[in-house]
Amino acid sequence: MISAGSGSLKTNKKLQCSLIVELPHYLCRKFLNHMSLLVVGSMAFDAIETPFGKVDKIVGGSGVYLAWSASNFCNDIKQVSIVGGDFPQQELDSLSARGVDMEGVEIVKDGKSFFWSGRYHLDMNTRDTLVTDLNVLAQFNPTLPDSYRDCDIVMLGNLVPAVQISVLKQMRKRPKLVVMDTMNFWMEVAMDDLKEVLTMVDVLMVNDSEARQLSGEHSLVKAALKIQAMGPKYLIIKKGEHGALLFHGKNVFFAPALPLEDVFDPTGAGDTFAGGFVGHLARTQDISFENMKTGIIVGSALASFCVEKFGPNRLQELTKEEIDGRINEFVELVNFDIINVS
Amino acid sequence: MISAGSGSLKTNKKLQCSLIVELPHYLCRKFLNHMSLLVVGSMAFDAIETPFGKVDKIVGGSGVYLAWSASNFCNDIKQVSIVGGDFPQQELDSLSARGVDMEGVEIVKDGKSFFWSGRYHLDMNTRDTLVTDLNVLAQFNPTLPDSYRDCDIVMLGNLVPAVQISVLKQMRKRPKLVVMDTMNFWMEVAMDDLKEVLTMVDVLMVNDSEARQLSGEHSLVKAALKIQAMGPKYLIIKKGEHGALLFHGKNVFFAPALPLEDVFDPTGAGDTFAGGFVGHLARTQDISFENMKTGIIVGSALASFCVEKFGPNRLQELTKEEIDGRINEFVELVNFDIINVS
Numbered sequence: 001m002i003s004a005g006s007g008s009l010k011t012n013k014k015l016q017c018s019l020i021v022e023l024p025h026y027l028c029r030k031f032l033n034h035m036s037l038l039v040v041g042s043m044a045f046d047a048i049e050t051p052f053g054k055v056d057k058i059v060g061g062s063g064v065y066l067a068w069s070a071s072n073f074c075n076d077i078k079q080v081s082i083v084g085g086d087f088p089q090q091e092l093d094s095l096s097a098r099g100v101d102m103e104g105v106e107i108v109k110d111g112k113s114f115f116w117s118g119r120y121h122l123d124m125n126t127r128d129t130l131v132t133d134l135n136v137l138a139q140f141n142p143t144l145p146d147s148y149r150d151c152d153i154v155m156l157g158n159l160v161p162a163v164q165i166s167v168l169k170q171m172r173k174r175p176k177l178v179v180m181d182t183m184n185f186w187m188e189v190a191m192d193d194l195k196e197v198l199t200m201v202d203v204l205m206v207n208d209s210e211a212r213q214l215s216g217e218h219s220l221v222k223a224a225l226k227i228q229a230m231g232p233k234y235l236i237i238k239k240g241e242h243g244a245l246l247f248h249g250k251n252v253f254f255a256p257a258l259p260l261e262d263v264f265d266p267t268g269a270g271d272t273f274a275g276g277f278v279g280h281l282a283r284t285q286d287i288s289f290e291n292m293k294t295g296i297i298v299g300s301a302l303a304s305f306c307v308e309k310f311g312p313n314r315l316q317e318l319t320k321e322e323i324d325g326r327i328n329e330f331v332e333l334v335n336f337d338i339i340n341v342s
Numbered sequence: 343m344i345s346a347g348s349g350s351l352k353t354n355k356k357l358q359c360s361l362i363v364e365l366p367h368y369l370c371r372k373f374l375n376h377m378s379l380l381v382v383g384s385m386a387f388d389a390i391e392t393p394f395g396k397v398d399k400i401v402g403g404s405g406v407y408l409a410w411s412a413s414n415f416c417n418d419i420k421q422v423s424i425v426g427g428d429f430p431q432q433e434l435d436s437l438s439a440r441g442v443d444m445e446g447v448e449i450v451k452d453g454k455s456f457f458w459s460g461r462y463h464l465d466m467n468t469r470d471t472l473v474t475d476l477n478v479l480a481q482f483n484p485t486l487p488d489s490y491r492d493c494d495i496v497m498l499g500n501l502v503p504a505v506q507i508s509v510l511k512q513m514r515k516r517p518k519l520v521v522m523d524t525m526n527f528w529m530e531v532a533m534d535d536l537k538e539v540l541t542m543v544d545v546l547m548v549n550d551s552e553a554r555q556l557s558g559e560h561s562l563v564k565a566a567l568k569i570q571a572m573g574p575k576y577l578i579i580k581k582g583e584h585g586a587l588l589f590h591g592k593n594v595f596f597a598p599a600l601p602l603e604d605v606f607d608p609t610g611a612g613d614t615f616a617g618g619f620v621g622h623l624a625r626t627q628d629i630s631f632e633n634m635k636t637g638i639i640v641g642s643a644l645a646s647f648c649v650e651k652f653g654p655n656r657l658q659e660l661t662k663e664e665i666d667g668r669i670n671e672f673v674e675l676v677n678f679d680i681i682n683v684s
Contacts, residue, residue: 218465221603242584254675256596261563293678333596334676336635
């Protein structure tokens with residue numbers, strides 16, 4: 001076992017694709033075993049304005065970021081979403097080519113895809129939502145294809161809790177792991193449904209202010225205990241540029257965010273983090289607390305790429321070497337020697 | 343070398359005091375070599391109000407926290423400060439008993455000690471200053487005792503930059519390491535002096551908003567490069583509950599803060615962090631970047647004790663076992679396995 005900080009990292013690390021380097025990294029794992037992954041999330045258009053520039057129409061949505069991110073690690077991904085006839089077929093095809101099954105993506109030919117528009121403030125930590133056009137997302141009530149109902153891991157992107165519940169109820173058996181993202185909005189308008197879905201999931205992902213709102217506790221340690229009592233036995237609290245915490249019982253793990261020179265566009269960073277997390281768990285077929293720690297580092301590394309360009313663009317061009325290099329930066333970032341402490 | 347995350351931590355760790363456990367831990371190192379440490383800072387009275395309670399008069403000041411914290415690790419500390427006739431002799435004696443030389447502490451018999459009063463907000467991250475009575479601190483213009491002028495490490499607590507410069511100019515030779523704390527107030531009223539002292543120091547400690555103010559850069563990575571160009575080759579950015587960053591050239595190290603169930607009183611946490619940092623460097627006689635990383639973990643551990651009680655009370659009762667246990671919590675907090683990453 002190699003742990004964070006081991007000086008022998010680079011030489012001992014397993015490079016599973018080393019004999020077939022001519023293949024793209026997401027293909028070279030095609031024949032490896034991994035857990036199947038069901039992903040539920042929006043597929044949309046975004047208009048984004050940051051201090052660095054703007055785009056009027058770019059592909060986005062939690063499901064898009066989740067799938068692009070997870071497909072770096074596994075190629076048995078079942079996508080559940082809804083798009084309008086305006087959604088580019090090429091975008092669906094690009095994901096299919098990465099091993100993302102599109103049978104569960106409903107295409108409403110005469111409808112328009114979900115549209116979100118936002119403007120980031122100078123500090124890039126806060127943003128104003130300018131437009132939210134639900135469009136076809138307003139009628140999202142997915143029926144899972146039969147082949148989806150045995151998936152090992154279910155990743156519920158941030159959506160109306162009633163849809164999250166419906167998806168879980170359609171599974172043939174209890175998945176090995178259910179991971180769920182949500183947001184403060186649902187705490188305000190659908191708390192009863194949210195509480196119900198919380199009883200059905202294993203891992204909840206929220207940011208720090210959402211954890212405080214959900215629990216009524218300012219201390220994140222106390223908030224984590226209260227939220228675990230609501231259902232999820234694992235809680236990931238995302239703190240943006242300040243990293244992420246994983247709580248499980250009284251255990252806690254902290255992963256830093258990489259200090260970045262520039263954050264170009266934070267849109268989708270949270271979903272990208274989630275996609276890397278579940279992608280890693282699926283690939284390694286290991287849903288232990290110890291492996292979740294590694295999954296959080298993987299997710300953080302993917303998120304650090306996501307913010308380098310507008311939309312999911314940076315995620316679509318990543319190489320295995322880039323991912324490995326970024327993960328090594330995380331190892332170096334927290335590596336310290338304790339032989340001489342006291 | 344044992345690194346953060348090694349499973350063999352507990353069995354391999356060097357316990358230097360294991361044969362003389364009947365002695366207090368700060369005495370059992372009496373005969374070990376270490377670097378001498380000069381500490382400059384205020385010794386004062388504080389009145390503190392937090393959501394958990396209040397105290398009308400408790401010993402405080404940066405010099406008090408620095409000395410209590412550092413004296414857990416070395417007993418050749420030269421204190422430079424000024425107090426009024428009202429400062430309790432017993433407080434000075436307690437520090438003397440820990441190896442803190444009080445010759446450099448001026449006692450103005452008919453003067454009053456510096457007094458600060460503050461009230462913390464509910465989130466404990468922000469506070470209002472209610473009273474600042476400089477009293478004898480207004481006339482602080484220290485003359486270093488001769489025996490102080492060869493110290494290896496100088497720790498300049500947060501003070502008017504002109505005093506920091508004066509202390510450094512009185513050293514017989516350039517110390518091996520100069521560490522400096524400062525705050526936004528001096529950037530506003532004494533920027534020229536502050537810039538001068540920056541050219542004379544090796545390590546600067548500021549919080550994130552101060553780093554941004556000093557550099558004019560929002561990105562902490564860019565801020566760190568600009569500040570290093572002003573003089574200090576090492577920059578520690580304290581982020582409170584979000585941990586601390588150490589920059590040196592293009593290298594960066596991140597240390598988390600321990601997630602705490604309750605923060606009782608944050609007063610002095612920054613000075614306690616600094617005291618643990620320099621105390622560790624002095625004890626180990628190692629001022630390398632690698633050892634500074636460990637120093638930051640040690641400082642973070644001490645700071646996590648500081649906030650558990652009002653004032654410096656918790657620092658005055660710490661055992662070696664408690665410190666070791668807390669440092670192990672930091673190791674566990676960031677420990678992850680990377681064998682299976684990608």
